[in-house]
Amino acid sequence: MTQLQTSDANVEQIQIKTTVNVQPEIETNSAGNTLSRSCPNCYVIAAEDFSFYYGNSTGVKNITLEMFPCTVTAIIGPSGCGKSTFLRSINRMNDLIPHTRAEGRLIVNNHNVYDKRTNLVNLRQQVGMVFQKPNPFAKSIYDNVAYGPLLQGIRNRSRLDPLVEESLRSAALWDEVKDDLQKSALALSGGQQQRLCIARAMATRPKVLLMDEPCSALDPLATARIEDLITQLKQNYTIVIVTHNMQQAARVSEYTAFFCLGELIEYDKTGKLFTNPIKKQTEDYITGRFG
Amino acid sequence: MRLLIRQLWDKFFTGSAVVSILLMVLALVLILGPMLVRGGSAVFFRGTVEFRKMQLALYNRGDVDEITTESAEVEKSRQVIFDTLNHFRRGIETEHLIKRARKFYRDYGDQLRQQNTPSEQYTLLRSQAKKIRNKLCDAYESENKNQVLENLDFVIQQQDNSDFKGTLLEELFVLAQKYKKVVQSIDLTRREQYAQSLNEVQEILRQLFGPLPGEPTPSLALFQYGATRWDLAQKYLHRLLWKEEWIQIAPDKPLVRRELERKTLFAGTELESIFDEVQNNLPVMLQPHPTFYWQYFIDDHPPGYYFGGVGPEIIGTLLITLISMLVAIPLGIISAAYLIECAGENIIVRVIRTCINTLAGVPSIVFGLFGLAFFVLYVLPRFHMASKECILTASLTLALLVLPVIIRASEEAIRSVPRTYKEASLALGAGRFRTFVTVTLPAAAPGILTGIILSVSRAAGETAPILFTGAVAFAEVPRSLLQQTPALSIGSYVIATSDNVGMNLPHKQYGMVMTLIVLILCLNIFAIWIRSRTSKKLHGY
Numbered sequence: 001m002t003q004l005q006t007s008d009a010n011v012e013q014i015q016i017k018t019t020v021n022v023q024p025e026i027e028t029n030s031a032g033n034t035l036s037r038s039c040p041n042c043y044v045i046a047a048e049d050f051s052f053y054y055g056n057s058t059g060v061k062n063i064t065l066e067m068f069p070c071t072v073t074a075i076i077g078p079s080g081c082g083k084s085t086f087l088r089s090i091n092r093m094n095d096l097i098p099h100t101r102a103e104g105r106l107i108v109n110n111h112n113v114y115d116k117r118t119n120l121v122n123l124r125q126q127v128g129m130v131f132q133k134p135n136p137f138a139k140s141i142y143d144n145v146a147y148g149p150l151l152q153g154i155r156n157r158s159r160l161d162p163l164v165e166e167s168l169r170s171a172a173l174w175d176e177v178k179d180d181l182q183k184s185a186l187a188l189s190g191g192q193q194q195r196l197c198i199a200r201a202m203a204t205r206p207k208v209l210l211m212d213e214p215c216s217a218l219d220p221l222a223t224a225r226i227e228d229l230i231t232q233l234k235q236n237y238t239i240v241i242v243t244h245n246m247q248q249a250a251r252v253s254e255y256t257a258f259f260c261l262g263e264l265i266e267y268d269k270t271g272k273l274f275t276n277p278i279k280k281q282t283e284d285y286i287t288g289r290f291g
Numbered sequence: 292m293r294l295l296i297r298q299l300w301d302k303f304f305t306g307s308a309v310v311s312i313l314l315m316v317l318a319l320v321l322i323l324g325p326m327l328v329r330g331g332s333a334v335f336f337r338g339t340v341e342f343r344k345m346q347l348a349l350y351n352r353g354d355v356d357e358i359t360t361e362s363a364e365v366e367k368s369r370q371v372i373f374d375t376l377n378h379f380r381r382g383i384e385t386e387h388l389i390k391r392a393r394k395f396y397r398d399y400g401d402q403l404r405q406q407n408t409p410s411e412q413y414t415l416l417r418s419q420a421k422k423i424r425n426k427l428c429d430a431y432e433s434e435n436k437n438q439v440l441e442n443l444d445f446v447i448q449q450q451d452n453s454d455f456k457g458t459l460l461e462e463l464f465v466l467a468q469k470y471k472k473v474v475q476s477i478d479l480t481r482r483e484q485y486a487q488s489l490n491e492v493q494e495i496l497r498q499l500f501g502p503l504p505g506e507p508t509p510s511l512a513l514f515q516y517g518a519t520r521w522d523l524a525q526k527y528l529h530r531l532l533w534k535e536e537w538i539q540i541a542p543d544k545p546l547v548r549r550e551l552e553r554k555t556l557f558a559g560t561e562l563e564s565i566f567d568e569v570q571n572n573l574p575v576m577l578q579p580h581p582t583f584y585w586q587y588f589i590d591d592h593p594p595g596y597y598f599g600g601v602g603p604e605i606i607g608t609l610l611i612t613l614i615s616m617l618v619a620i621p622l623g624i625i626s627a628a629y630l631i632e633c634a635g636e637n638i639i640v641r642v643i644r645t646c647i648n649t650l651a652g653v654p655s656i657v658f659g660l661f662g663l664a665f666f667v668l669y670v671l672p673r674f675h676m677a678s679k680e681c682i683l684t685a686s687l688t689l690a691l692l693v694l695p696v697i698i699r700a701s702e703e704a705i706r707s708v709p710r711t712y713k714e715a716s717l718a719l720g721a722g723r724f725r726t727f728v729t730v731t732l733p734a735a736a737p738g739i740l741t742g743i744i745l746s747v748s749r750a751a752g753e754t755a756p757i758l759f760t761g762a763v764a765f766a767e768v769p770r771s772l773l774q775q776t777p778a779l780s781i782g783s784y785v786i787a788t789s790d791n792v793g794m795n796l797p798h799k800q801y802g803m804v805m806t807l808i809v810l811i812l813c814l815n816i817f818a819i820w821i822r823s824r825t826s827k828k829l830h831g832y
Contacts, residue, residue, distance in 0.1 A: 093714060098636075125720035135711040137730060138829045147729075148719040186830060197715070204719060 044069055045090060045208065045238065050104035052085055052094065059085035061262045062104070067255070072230060072239045074253035074270065076246055078285065082262040083242045087210050089113070090240070091127040092120055108208065125152065128206035132213045134193035136185035136200070141168075141177050144185045144196060148204035163203060171199035172229055191222025198229065202237075209233065211241040215248065227252050246286065250274050258282050323808060330805020333600075333798045337521035338582035340365050341501060345516045345598055350590065361578055366504075368575045372565050373504055376493070379562045381473075383485050385431035388470065392431070392463055396424040399459040420460055423449050427467055434482060436474060443471045488556045495531045499524060499569075500576070513597045520798070521579040528573060532566055587802065594765045596792055596799050601806050603768045607682075607776035608810065610769070611762070612751045614686035615693065620743060622690075623697030628727060630698075631705050651695035656755040662688025663759045681773045685761030692756050693746035700742020704735035734829060740822040744815055751811050754780040779807040 045067040052059040060082035067073045075083045088094045089106055092113060106113045108127060125148070136144050145164045154160055164181070168174040173195045177183070185196055194214060201209060211230075215223040230239060230252050243249050249256055250270060257267040258281075266273060266282045277283045340361050346352045381388075399420055403413050423446055430442035446467040449460075493503065501517035502509060509515055518524035534553045537546040554566045569576070584600075592599030634640040666684040671677065708731050716726040732739075762778040764785040769776045786792050786800045793800045 091718065093718060096710065096714065096717070121720045121722060124718055129714075129718040131711060131714060131718075133711060135709075135715045137712070137715065138733060147716070147721075151719060151721050151725070184828070200715075200719065 044107075044109065045240065046107045047086070048105040048107065050086075050089070050102070050106050052082075052089055052102050053100065054097065055099045058082075058262050059100075060089075060259070060264075063264045065257060065264055065267045067238065067240060069238050070234060070236070071255060072234045072241060072253040074249035074256045075240065075242045075259060076244070076249050076256060076285075077259035077265075079244075080261075081259040083259050084212055086259070087212055087240060087242050088129075090208070090210055091124050091129055092118075093129065095120075121151075125204050126206050127208045127210060128201035128204060129210045130194070130197050130201050130212065130214050133217050134190060134197050136188070136193050136196050138184070138186060140182045141185050141188070141196060142181040145200050145203050148200060152204065167199040167203040170202055170229075170233065171195045172225060173199055191218050191225065194218060194222065194226065195229070198226070202233075206237070208238045208240070211239065213242055213244060216244060223248070246274070258285065260285070326801055326808065327805050329797065329801035330803075330808075332522070333802025333805070334584050334587050336582055336584070336798065337579040338584070339517070339519060339521060339524060339577040339579045341517040341577065342519035342582065345512075345519055348515075349512065349593070349598060350586070352586070365576055365578060368572060369500060372496070372568060372576075375561055375565050376489075376496070376503075379485075379560065380489060383482055383489060385470075385482075388466060389428050389431050392424055392427050392466060395459050395462045395466075396420055402459055419449075419452075423460065423463060427463055430467070430470065439474050440471070443467050443474070447471070484556070485560075488553070489562075491534070492531065492553070492562075495527055499527045499531070511595075512593050513595055516598075518577065519598070521577070522798075524573065524577055524579070528570065532570060588806065591767070596786060596789075596796060601779065601782065601803055603766065604777045604779045604782045604803065605806060605810065606768055607762065607778040608751055608780070608807070610776065611682060611686050611689060611757060611778060612747060612814075614682065614772075615689035615750050616743070616747060618687065618690040619694050619697055619746065623694055623742075624701050624732075624739060626694075626698050627701035627705055630702060632723065632727060647695050647698050651699060654755075655692055655753050658688055658692045659756040659758055659760060662691070662756060667760060676773070679773070680759065680761045680775055682761050682769060682776050683772045685757040685776075688756045688760045689750045689753065692753065693750050696746050696749070697739075697742045700745070701735070701739045704738025704742070705731060707738065708734045733825075736825045737822050737829065740818060740825060744818040744822070747814050747818060748811050751814060752780055752807060754784050757781065758784075779803055779810065783807065 047063045047065055050063045051061045063086060075087065077083050085094065089102065090108065090113065094100055094102075102114045108123070111118065113123060137147065139147075142164055145167050146160050149160060149163055154163070165174060165178075168177065173192060176192060177188070185193065188196060194217070198214070215226050218226070227248065230241065233239060234254075241249075241253065253270050255267065256270045256273045258265045258273065258277075258279075260281055266277060266279045268278070273282065274286060277286060340358070343353050343358050344362065347355065347358055400417055403416060408416070426442045427446050430439045430446070433439050433442070447464060450464040497503060497514070497517075499517050501515065518527055532553055533550040534556070536549050536551055538549050539546050554563055557563045587600035588605060589602040590600030591602055630640065630644065634643075662684055663680075666687050667680055668678055671679070671684070712730050712734055713726055716730045717723075721729070757778060758781065761775055762781040763775045764777060764781060766775050766777050783800070783803050786796075786803065
């Protein structure tokens, strides 16, 4: 798959400065050997003093954080605090909204996403996104999943078919739909549609998967399946998940960021943030005193 | 508001909604019903033997043997009428009898000379013959019955004269005797009236039965056949039996229409009997059978709309509508796409939108004039073509007419596609054009198709734009886009404004209108079917 590129070949290596002292964990198994968590794609997402404005009002302000490869990072916070804004900025989906502007740098794989020379098509093929409400196309299941690869130029059925099957298997949907791949995607249930969207997003083999409240429109059973899916996927993908549900964040993620009113309040390992938060605001939110 | 009042309001609104829907359906039935029923009489009617003869002669349709037998039968039954008529006419029209008398006299003179009669005898015989001739002619011209009989008797007496035996003068005696018989049954004072009434009767009989036997075939197809439809025949029959008169009852009042039984005009003559004869035996004389003239939709019609069908009109309407849609639909969708996707929110775009919305309401005659001025008089010469109205210009004018409607409908449809559809596609790395074509357009298709359905109906039925840009009343089926063509809407207009065509042939007028309505209905049903299929795909069943 193509690397994230800009049209200018000479791009400075960007030093990432984080104010939060977090290091990626190295796991050891029971025998004490390190399980190399070296991610095949070392994409790191970092924000450096990043701000985003809708017209005159602020979306997010002065965000500085770093998300590590092959981990699941959760972003929590009350409504309207800028979580979705930040997430959608990572693959430039906010461009669809008129009268917006961004300041600072948002770096994915050592390239500034908001650079004017960024190739959006490439960026979006490397950084996939799953939305809050399932939004499959009004086509068949096969065509939905094959949409991404077709864009990348894979037209050969002998290459598309195994690709589609693999994506559907990774999304834990294959067993349910393998009998009729030509069925319309809109005829699936809500949970199945969301898994289809995840399969579709994964068919392009992105390095990063952004999930904007993926389970908010689903029932608990479907939610559980998707959470299992996320836990499986994190072996090979960098996943950033925005969620309202703190229990979900606690279950699924390794790192959690807490946003409030457009600012990053705290960013730490999940276990530490939920049991022993540093900031008082975080504690108030977690214990439910506000938010 | 109290619950009871709210419930009453609810019932009231539901009731008025139901009532208004019923009123709309009623209005539709009241307006379309009669048109469809009477238009249907152009296809389903009782056709007479004249109709079948006409179909055979003009369109080569029908069994030749059958029609010949039928014609022979019909001729036989009509012969009685014609014989009576001829006899009466001969009695009345004394002009040619006078001519014949004079001719016989001249021939007699020639005969005498050939026989080399000595000149004294010649003069004597000739003067006697002349006297006979003059008496006979006087008898023919006079209206005084007694005088006539006197003259005739004189002439008949001369028959006994041996000088005239075996000569041509005997013809004169035969004529005199025949005329005596006629005179005894007719009131001579009314000969003038009889002549005029006889002409009227003959005219109506020609309308009923076609050219009378012995007359030359008329050149216009219209006059070559009698009443082709039973309802028309009934109308002519009524005209035959009842004469229309306008009587002044008071000096300052307008004339009043009265009907007079024509029989009374010929009271006492032999012609009186033919009226009852015709009335009682008309079915035998015309042999009406129920006819299903479905070729109405295919046939050409000779100028005048009297026979034939609306085939060329249907083809013309379909052709013009199709071509105008082919031009307007892509242009409309692309314009709507540009206005929403690419154009910003500045003042120019707003002005363009206002113009489009205004154009949707401009009267169609303005488009017609614009089409004439622009396409016919300006564009065609630029391409080095003759500045002539043709199908191309008519279609382009119609395309301009429906373009604003399509743009507006497409805009609404595209705008109503939820943003999440586009986001899903963009998030996978598709460009904006790709997203539009593969995701937005199929999702907006039902709305766009609604706009197209409305435009097709409008385009098929519009008259003013094609009136001076390419449609005519009488033309053959066009072979190229640079020719003129007839169309259903134009045809209806021409029939309505032509002299008497609408009054005399109501079935033609209603037939054309009914064809237009049925055509538009079929186009609409087809387009609605397409839309429902697209809609189903969109919703996943």
